[in-house]
Amino acid sequence: METFDAIVVGAGPAGSTLTHALENAGKNVLIIDKTSFPRDKTCAGWVTPAVLESLHVDINDYRQHRTLQSISRFRIGMMGQSPVENCHGSVVSYGIRRCEFDAYLLDRVQSRKQLNTPVKSITRDNGLWQINGQWQAPLLVGAGGHFCPVAKQIGAGPGKHETVVAAKEVEFEMTPAQAKACEARGDTPELWFCRDLKGYAWVFRKGNFLNIGLGREDNHQLTEHLEAFVQDMKQSGRIPSDLPGRFKGHAYLLYGHAQRPLLDDGVLLIGDAAGLAYTQSGEGIRPAIESALIAAKVILNAPDYSASSLQRYSEQISERFGHRAAEQERGFEVPDWLKQPIASSLMRSHWFTQKVVTEKWFLHQEIPPLDLAV
Numbered sequence: 001m002e003t004f005d006a007i008v009v010g011a012g013p014a015g016s017t018l019t020h021a022l023e024n025a026g027k028n029v030l031i032i033d034k035t036s037f038p039r040d041k042t043c044a045g046w047v048t049p050a051v052l053e054s055l056h057v058d059i060n061d062y063r064q065h066r067t068l069q070s071i072s073r074f075r076i077g078m079m080g081q082s083p084v085e086n087c088h089g090s091v092v093s094y095g096i097r098r099c100e101f102d103a104y105l106l107d108r109v110q111s112r113k114q115l116n117t118p119v120k121s122i123t124r125d126n127g128l129w130q131i132n133g134q135w136q137a138p139l140l141v142g143a144g145g146h147f148c149p150v151a152k153q154i155g156a157g158p159g160k161h162e163t164v165v166a167a168k169e170v171e172f173e174m175t176p177a178q179a180k181a182c183e184a185r186g187d188t189p190e191l192w193f194c195r196d197l198k199g200y201a202w203v204f205r206k207g208n209f210l211n212i213g214l215g216r217e218d219n220h221q222l223t224e225h226l227e228a229f230v231q232d233m234k235q236s237g238r239i240p241s242d243l244p245g246r247f248k249g250h251a252y253l254l255y256g257h258a259q260r261p262l263l264d265d266g267v268l269l270i271g272d273a274a275g276l277a278y279t280q281s282g283e284g285i286r287p288a289i290e291s292a293l294i295a296a297k298v299i300l301n302a303p304d305y306s307a308s309s310l311q312r313y314s315e316q317i318s319e320r321f322g323h324r325a326a327e328q329e330r331g332f333e334v335p336d337w338l339k340q341p342i343a344s345s346l347m348r349s350h351w352f353t354q355k356v357v358t359e360k361w362f363l364h365q366e367i368p369p370l371d372l373a374v
């Protein structure tokens, strides 16, 4: 059996960021993923500038061979009423394609990669975690997304009365005819809130790629909501009428509602495995990256990997994202004070949609990028 300092399960943004930080500090890490890369991930592919800054991504280098859509405006509305369009005056966010972005982050990792390898067994013997009976380490990190096998190991995971966000999305490259017919613009993502305020849909053009989706905190009639939205967008010319492919679905947790334990003896959860996505927007890449950087710092400073030594991770997550028990806001759902009929008027207000919906709820502009020297 091969022995490592740490084993990271999942090579998405959380897993690759943590592995990169640990290897930079001289740790011998194994990163495992069930798929080979590049791989697709169901996602709108919208990242805030804080993500690129924390990762030290050279924007000009990145966009040389990959899609990086600059965003400077947003089109926002409630379904069934006219939207408003706000110009932020400069680039406030970016669109990426997950198949490119995740592969780029993993390419920067020099550690041993065991791809195309599902984690099937996790046991612990004499303080060492053993994975698939082949690799062992005193520290195991769960970065395997919502269905992470490490989360199940510490009593967390799907089926534990968790309230999940259910979302469906399609991304495809437009033909010249589709691109011409599509009125959605690259620099202006569109956010459309459901009439019952329990979720929102998006139309997100990234260069020649188009991403359309809808997420709701309850799974109730997700497909019906999506079909009605798509029909409406086709009729108004926002999207081409001949969409190829199938919408793919995925579930994940929002921070304010997740109840997953974040750690135990010799084990930590990061990213979606820990249920960290922002409650109001569902943005999960930034919390995935930031939790990985926080975890790396705690791991490197811990005297050992006992639960009490790793407890600092849980404290720092609360300091950064707030205390879960105190979070009263419903996910993918606007706060209680914003209810019909006032919601319809507020969603027509340029001030409200720009200052509150985009700059506060979606861009988190008041929270500076995490810059941890690890």
Ligand SMILES: Cc1cc2nc3c(=O)[nH]c(=O)nc-3n(C[C@H](O)[C@H](O)[C@H](O)COP(=O)(O)OP(=O)(O)OC[C@H]3O[C@@H](n4cnc5c(N)ncnc54)[C@H](O)[C@@H]3O)c2cc1C
Residues within 6 Å of the ligand: 009, 010, 011, 012, 013, 014, 015, 032, 033, 034, 035, 041, 042, 043, 044, 045, 046, 047, 117, 118, 119, 120, 143, 144, 145, 146, 147, 148, 149, 167, 168, 169, 213, 215, 249, 250, 251, 252, 270, 271, 272, 273, 277, 282, 283, 284, 285, 286, 288
């Ligand atoms: C429809 C939709 C749209 C979204 N849009 C956005 C958006 O625009 N912006 C944003 O910031 N967030 C968005 N999110 C959330 C975002 O996709 C996640 O929060 C983010 O991917 C979390 O990263 P991660 O590294 O924790 O997990 P993941 O990216 O899910 O990576 C987990 C990895 O673990 C691997 N894995 C899983 N199980 C095993 C196993 N048994 N063995 C080995 N490997 C395993 C998987 O193959 C995967 O590569 C969206 C989510 C959905 C569903």
